[in-house]
Each structure stands twice: as C-alpha cells, then as structure tokens.
Amino acid sequence: METVALPTASSSAPLALRPLSRAGRPVSLFDLTLEELESRLLAQGEPAFRARQLWHGIYGDLCDGYDAVTTLPLPLRTALADDLPFGTLATVREVATDDGETVKTLYRTFDGQFVETVLMLYPDRATVCVSCQVGCAVGCAFCATGLGGLTRNLTTGEMVEQVVGAARRAAALGRPLTNLVMMGMGEPLHNYAATMKLVGILNDRRGLGFGARRITISTSGVVPRIDALADEPYQVNLAVSLHAPTDDLRTRLVPLNSRYPIAELMAACDRYVAKTGRRISFEYALMAGINDGDDVAQDLGELLRGRLCHVNVIPLNPVDVLPYERPDPAGIERFAGIVRAADIPTTVRYSRGVAIAAACGQLRAEQSAAS
Numbered sequence: 032m033e034t035v036a037l038p039t040a041s042s043s044a045p046l047a048l049r050p051l052s053r054a055g056r057p058v059s060l061f062d063l064t065l066e067e068l069e070s071r072l073l074a075q076g077e078p079a080f081r082a083r084q085l086w087h088g089i090y091g092d093l094c095d096g097y098d099a100v101t102t103l104p105l106p107l108r109t110a111l112a113d114d115l116p117f118g119t120l121a122t123v124r125e126v127a128t129d130d131g132e133t134v135k136t137l138y139r140t141f142d143g144q145f146v147e148t149v150l151m152l153y154p155d156r157a158t159v160c161v162s163c164q165v166g167c168a169v170g171c172a173f174c175a176t177g178l179g180g181l182t183r184n185l186t187t188g189e190m191v192e193q194v195v196g197a198a199r200r201a202a203a204l205g206r207p208l209t210n211l212v213m214m215g216m217g218e219p220l221h222n223y224a225a226t227m228k229l230v231g232i233l234n235d236r237r238g239l240g241f242g243a244r245r246i247t248i249s250t251s252g253v254v255p256r257i258d259a260l261a262d263e264p265y266q267v268n269l270a271v272s273l274h275a276p277t278d279d280l281r282t283r284l285v286p287l288n289s290r291y292p293i294a295e296l297m298a299a300c301d302r303y304v305a306k307t308g309r310r311i312s313f314e315y316a317l318m319a320g321i322n323d324g325d326d327v328a329q330d331l332g333e334l335l336r337g338r339l340c341h342v343n344v345i346p347l348n349p350v351d352v353l354p355y356e357r358p359d360p361a362g363i364e365r366f367a368g369i370v371r372a373a374d375i376p377t378t379v380r381y382s383r384g385v386a387i388a389a390a391c392g393q394l395r396a397e398q399s400a401a402s
C-alpha cells in the first residue's frame with residue numbers, strides 16, 4: 032500500500048475573500064454551466080469566446096489552475112483568480128493499491144469537512160466513484176458514512192471537481208476517464224438538484240462530453256425522486272441499493288425502508304422502467320448471517336423475477352466499528368447461484384481496494400478520528 036500526502040489546493044487565493052453563494056458557500060468555476068460562465072464573463076466586458084476557451088481549458092485540457100489556461104490573456108487569468116475560485120477542494124491524502132489500479136483521494140472542503148473519491152482502473156474503462164454529501168441521513172446499518180448522520184450536501188462544484196480531479200489522475204496514467212458512479216458518500220437523490228446540474232455539466236459535449244449512459248446514479252430508495260429521475264432528459268443509469276428482499280430485514284439495514292417500503296420501491300422501479308426502457312441495477316451488499324441465507328436468496332429471486340434488472344451482489348467490505356462480516360467465498364457463490372436460478376442476471380462484484388479502506392466513508396472516518 033502506498034500513501035501519498037499531497038498538500039494541494041486548486042487555487043492560491045484565499046477562499047474567504049471570494050463571493051459566496053446564498054447558502055454561504057464559495058461559488059467555484061466548477062459550479063457553472065458554460066452559459067453561466069459566458070454570462071459572467073460578458074458582464075465583465077469579456078467576449079463570450081473567452082468562456083469557451085476557459086471551458087476547454089478545464090474540461091478539454093484538464094488544466095489544474097488558471098495559470099495553465101494559457102489561451103486566456105494574463106490579466107484575465109489574474110482577474111478570474113481574484114473573483115472565481117478555480118476549485119474549492121484541497122487534497123489531504125491519496126492512497127493507492129499496490130497495483131495502482133485503485134486510488135482513493137481524501138479531500139478537505141472549504142469549511143473543513145472531509146469527502147472521498149475513488150478512481151478505479153479496469154482493462155476496458157476507468158471509473159470514478161463520487162461523493163455527493165458530507166455524511167448521509169439514510170444511516171444504513173453497515174455503512175461508516177451514515178454513522179454520524181448528514182452534515183451537508185455537497186455543491187455541484189464540489190462534485191464536478193472530484194470528477195475532474197479523477198480525470199486528471201487517469202490522464203496522468205494515460206487513461207481517459209470513461210465512467211462515473213454516484214456511489215460514494217451520501218444519497219444522491221437527497222441532493223437532487225445539484226446532482227442533476229452535475230450531470231448536465233459533465234454531459235455537455237463542449238466540455239467533458241461524458242455520455243449520460245456512462246453515469247450511474249445510486250439510491251437507497253427515495254421513491255419520489257426515482258419518479259423525477261425518470262422524467263429527466265438524461266439517459267443515466269439507475270442503481271437501487273436493495274440489500275434485502277423483505278421489509279423487516281430491509282428496514283433494519285436501510286432505515287429509509289420504513290418510509291418507502293419495498294412494495295412502493297418496486298412500483299417506482301416499474302414506473303421507471305416503463306417510462307425509460309432502461310434496466311435497473313439492484314445492489315446487494317452481502318453480509319454473513321444477516322442477508323445471505325438460501326431463503327433470503329429465494330425471496331430476492333421471487334421479488335425480482337420478470338423485472339428488467341440486473342443484480343450486483345457485493346460482498347461487504349467490513350468496517351472495524353460495525354459488527355458485519357463478509358460471507359466466505361462458497362457462501363457468496365451459493366447466494367448468487369440461487370438468485371440466478373430465478374432467471375435474474377446476477378454478478379458478484381468485489382469492491383476495489385479493501386486494503387486501502389475503500390469502503391464508503393472509511394478514510395473520512397479515519398481522518399476525522401485523527402483530527
């Protein structure tokens with residue numbers, strides 16, 4: 032395991048001097064759509080093409096600061112650096128697996144919070160897993176992030192900056208960033224507007240041009256927002272963190288289930304599929320002696336039989352402070368086999384980077400304990 036401490040911030044000017052949003056958070060370059068950036072520069076007497084040059088600099092050339100956007104005149108770069116932070120996240124730690132194929136980055140936000148991003152390199156793709164909140168209100172029983180509840184939503188800019196940071200990291204390794212999963216800290220559908228603006232910025236062909244089909248938004252089951260997502264113009268993928276096929280068990284593991292029980296959740300998923308024609312992924316964190324029994328696998332198969340879906344069985348990454356364990360390999364395969372026998376396409380996916388605390392919220396929890 033390699034641990035690298037990198038004392039970097041994207042911009043040198045103090046954030047305290049910068050304009051704040053109505054929520055009291057600094058607005059950064061990564062918060063803005065191209066149209067918003069054009070309006071801002073036009074208001075400063077700059078031609079619109081300067082916005083497009085800057086946009087290409089950050090999303091095309093993956094510049095890491097205004098100084099690197101050399102297509103802009105120096106006085107404009109200086110003025111922008113005084114007016115609009117290039118970014119607001121500072122890298123605290125980067126931890127990579129020995130093979131370098133999984134890199135976890137811990138960021139400090141402008142207000143001293145910690146968030147995590149994971150870059151995963153596969154032979155055919157490079158995927159970033161982005162956090163959308165500091166903490167999480169859902170409080171899943173097996174998740175380190177949910178332990179302290181929700182502190183705040185991340186801004187669009189804080190999420191876009193995670194993606195661009197991962198794109199730079201991948202580019203340095205000679206790889207394009209190809210996929211985005213909103214499966215880091217937080218519940219994306221509890222931060223809906225900022226998440227959808229993120230999708231719009233990333234999807235813009237004049238910038239990163241990230242195809243919506245390469246973006247997966249996960250949810251623990253926020254039913255009204257699943258309906259809203261089905262009405263969005265973007266063809267993003269939906270992953271539902273199911274983890275149990277019955278209400279008793281699911282409410283114990285995912286407390287939000289008491290508000291949106293399985294029947295309501297499944298009805299929302301059916302409406303989503305009917306409206307979009309897109310297959311849903313059901314995520315299933317497998318825990319020894321909790322939700323891995325043969326009878327539970329049969330119930331899961333019955334629940335999902337006939338639905339346009341795929342199941343990802345994810346053997347749990349154990350967390351020191353929580354009493355949940357990963358089943359043994361034979362138990363994992365037996366569970367997946369029973370679900371498959373119900374004609375449900377099922378894949379066992381091992382989370383990347385167990386050795387580097389890559390389970391959701393672990394690195395942040397370590398940092399918070401040390402601070």
Ligand code: SF4
Binds near residue numbers: 215
């Ligand atoms: S698993 Fe996801 S939804 Fe559940 S508490 Fe953790 S971050 Fe929140």
